[in-house]
Amino acid sequence: MGPGKVRLSDVAAVAGVSLSTASKALNGSTRISGATRERVREAALRLDFRPDALAQSFASGRSRTVGVLTHRALSTFAQPVLIGAVLLLGERDQATLVYDGDVGVSRRLGHSVRELQARRIDGLLVIGDGHERVTASLTHHFGVPVSYAFTASDDPDDVVFLPDNELVGRMAAEHLVERGRRRIAHLTGPGTSIAVRLRESGFREVLAGAGLEPVGPVLRSGWGRDWGTQAMDRLLDSGTRVDAVFCGNDHIALGALEACTRRGVAVPDDIALIGVDNWEGVVVDQNTRQITTLDLQLEELGRRAAASLVDERPEPGQHRLAPTLVVGPST
Amino acid sequence: MGPGKVRLSDVAAVAGVSLSTASKALNGSTRISGATRERVREAALRLDFRPDALAQSFASGRSRTVGVLTHRALSTFAQPVLIGAVLLLGERDQATLVYDGDVGVSRRLGHSVRELQARRIDGLLVIGDGHERVTASLTHHFGVPVSYAFTASDDPDDVVFLPDNELVGRMAAEHLVERGRRRIAHLTGPGTSIAVRLRESGFREVLAGAGLEPVGPVLRSGWGRDWGTQAMDRLLDSGTRVDAVFCGNDHIALGALEACTRRGVAVPDDIALIGVDNWEGVVVDQNTRQITTLDLQLEELGRRAAASLVDERPEPGQHRLAPTLVVGPST
DNA sequence: CTGAAAGCGCTTACAG
DNA sequence: CTGAAAGCGCTTACAG
Numbered sequence A, B: 001m002g003p004g005k006v007r008l009s010d011v012a013a014v015a016g017v018s019l020s021t022a023s024k025a026l027n028g029s030t031r032i033s034g035a036t037r038e039r040v041r042e043a044a045l046r047l048d049f050r051p052d053a054l055a056q057s058f059a060s061g062r063s064r065t066v067g068v069l070t071h072r073a074l075s076t077f078a079q080p081v082l083i084g085a086v087l088l089l090g091e092r093d094q095a096t097l098v099y100d101g102d103v104g105v106s107r108r109l110g111h112s113v114r115e116l117q118a119r120r121i122d123g124l125l126v127i128g129d130g131h132e133r134v135t136a137s138l139t140h141h142f143g144v145p146v147s148y149a150f151t152a153s154d155d156p157d158d159v160v161f162l163p164d165n166e167l168v169g170r171m172a173a174e175h176l177v178e179r180g181r182r183r184i185a186h187l188t189g190p191g192t193s194i195a196v197r198l199r200e201s202g203f204r205e206v207l208a209g210a211g212l213e214p215v216g217p218v219l220r221s222g223w224g225r226d227w228g229t230q231a232m233d234r235l236l237d238s239g240t241r242v243d244a245v246f247c248g249n250d251h252i253a254l255g256a257l258e259a260c261t262r263r264g265v266a267v268p269d270d271i272a273l274i275g276v277d278n279w280e281g282v283v284v285d286q287n288t289r290q291i292t293t294l295d296l297q298l299e300e301l302g303r304r305a306a307a308s309l310v311d312e313r314p315e316p317g318q319h320r321l322a323p324t325l326v327v328g329p330s331t
Numbered sequence C, D: 001c002t003g004a005a006a007g008c009g010c011t012t013a014c015a016g
Helices: A008-015 A019-026 A034-047 A053-060 A078-091 A106-118 A165-178 A194-209 A225-237 A250-263 A298-310 B008-015 B019-026 B034-047 B053-060 B078-091 B106-118 B165-178 B194-209 B225-237 B250-263 B298-310
Strands: A065-071 A095-101 A123-127 A146-149 A159-163 A184-188 A244-247 A272-276 A291-295 A317-321 A324-326 B065-071 B095-101 B123-127 B146-149 B159-163 B184-188 B244-247 B272-276 B291-295 B317-321 B324-326
Touching: A008 A019, A008 A034, A019 A034, A053 B053, A065 A078, A065 A106, A065 A298, A078 A095, A078 A123, A078 A298, A078 B078, A078 B095, A095 A106, A095 B078, A123 A298, A146 A298, A159 A165, A159 A298, A165 A184, A165 A194, A165 A244, A165 A272, A165 A291, A184 A194, A184 A225, A184 A250, A225 A244, A225 A250, A244 A250, A250 A272, A250 A291, A298 A317, B008 B019, B008 B034, B019 B034, B065 B078, B065 B106, B065 B298, B078 B095, B078 B123, B078 B298, B095 B106, B123 B298, B146 B298, B159 B165, B159 B298, B165 B184, B165 B194, B165 B244, B165 B272, B165 B291, B184 B194, B184 B225, B184 B250, B225 B244, B225 B250, B244 B250, B250 B272, B250 B291, B298 B317
Parallel strands: A065 A095, A065 A123, A123 A146, A146 A159, A159 A317, A184 A244, A244 A272, A272 A291, B065 B095, B065 B123, B123 B146, B146 B159, B159 B317, B184 B244, B244 B272, B272 B291
Antiparallel strands: A095 B095, A291 A324, B291 B324
16 A cells, blocks of 8 residues: 655655755754755655665664673563663664673673674663673773673773662661661671672661661571571571561562561561562562562663663763662551 | 774675675575685685675665564563563574554554554564453554464464463363362452463363362452462362362462461362462472462563564464473472 | 765676 | 676765
């Protein structure tokens, strides 16, 4: 259906202007008389002109495609980052070329980098797998903007987006302190984890500001529900008086909740629990919404990182995204 | 760094052939003498020639970009489908242009369709939000292959990929029957749901084949954990003897587990529980792996649907993907 | 502000 | 099997 493909030259002819003028009228913010612009626009509208994106890209050198490099086997946490990036890029009419592979392994990487260069991507987003690893900077391989999401880069001049894990700790502490809790313990993941250390540091900072410190020893080990149960039992067995626990993630918080329930400790009346991740089902979709959590806003992280490539280019350095407090109704 | 951009004409010159011959030697499966092909390849390698993808696309009309239309606000379930699609397409060196919007609402859709056409996409993938809704076919808007994932289309000639929900029911029943369970109940989601009906139908079919039928009334209502607890309580209160329960999803199964635990019913010794979704944390990462589940393989669904656009084109009609059984160790 | 012209770097009938 | 030539449909200095 239709009179064949409409080209810009057809629009120009109908509008009674040259090809180059038509082009500028439609795209360029160049000096063009308002009247001419209107005439060209009308003609384009009337003819239902749609510029051939392939030709535009070829002529302009802009591919309207952003490359994305992800770390092999996208984790639960990295997935929303990629989703956010892909959706934002779509909103900007940018396609996404995703290569998955171990960003630390140069073999696969070499192929991906070459392909992305050949594609003349307009920008590159490197998505890592959390705060734990540092990605070797790839920025110098590309003549286009490169940003890093959910991983640090080893070049301080890179544009990096990370969840603000220190703020996570501060917000957890503030939430509990504001609600009158004073004897706050901390059960968390392995002490080798950067996220664990940052969260703990923010947590201690706010406590100190309120003239407090963590009650009992900070227990650091795993990220699983089992560990949460075990740690909570240990804490309560020790006889430490506790009125709140900051759990390093929601799995730990659920494990702690289980221990409390088993021992007849009321949550949150006797002990308030706060976790991290907004793990689906922890807060939503349960009567037993006894846990408050902090959402790392990972999809938004992906959106911001992608936007940094196609919208205004931000300052070099680490950009930290604030988490969101998701309050269990009874807390 | 380097002697400027290497073009195909440079390769041709070095190899001592014409531009067109060089092009065919590198891409075409056309009749080219082995010797010539080798010479051209060597030259390309030596010069580190990388074809300009923009020029290739423009000349060939193939954009190496696949369009993806997703239903507004990607759900937890639709996300892995998109991830799978994007990753597979990357493996095929295909970029992805994702437009999110209500596929049923023509306003936004119109813009997306026009943009995708202008981009001269090589194929289109429509990702829906599960078995419940039927998407109006968009196939006729495009001259390129269109596939549908995680939604039905209203045109029987469309290529559609769905989880095999009937098989979900059959596999759940088979698993329980094979393990000697005979008094099997079914607690599930709303009776209006297509997925609920298909799962129940497969479930009943296998039971019937074993000379059985569901024990007690099939309880249909919500998808949440609360409902699972409530339904399990109702079932046990009724005095019905039960040795297994097929739960419509993992949330329901977890709710049922809670009810059992509270009442001192041993799972899986007294009552085996099987759910659906392989919801993170249900089976993995807990000592209390008391629940078996069926994984809908949604990422694989996305991969298959994407592959149907860029690899071999499958038959029209619905293609159903088998779930995977994820057995809790003690079941 | 407008237009003529070159050029982006390949692919692909077509003729030989 | 190989090559000369046209052409893909825009953008962008450049000159006017």
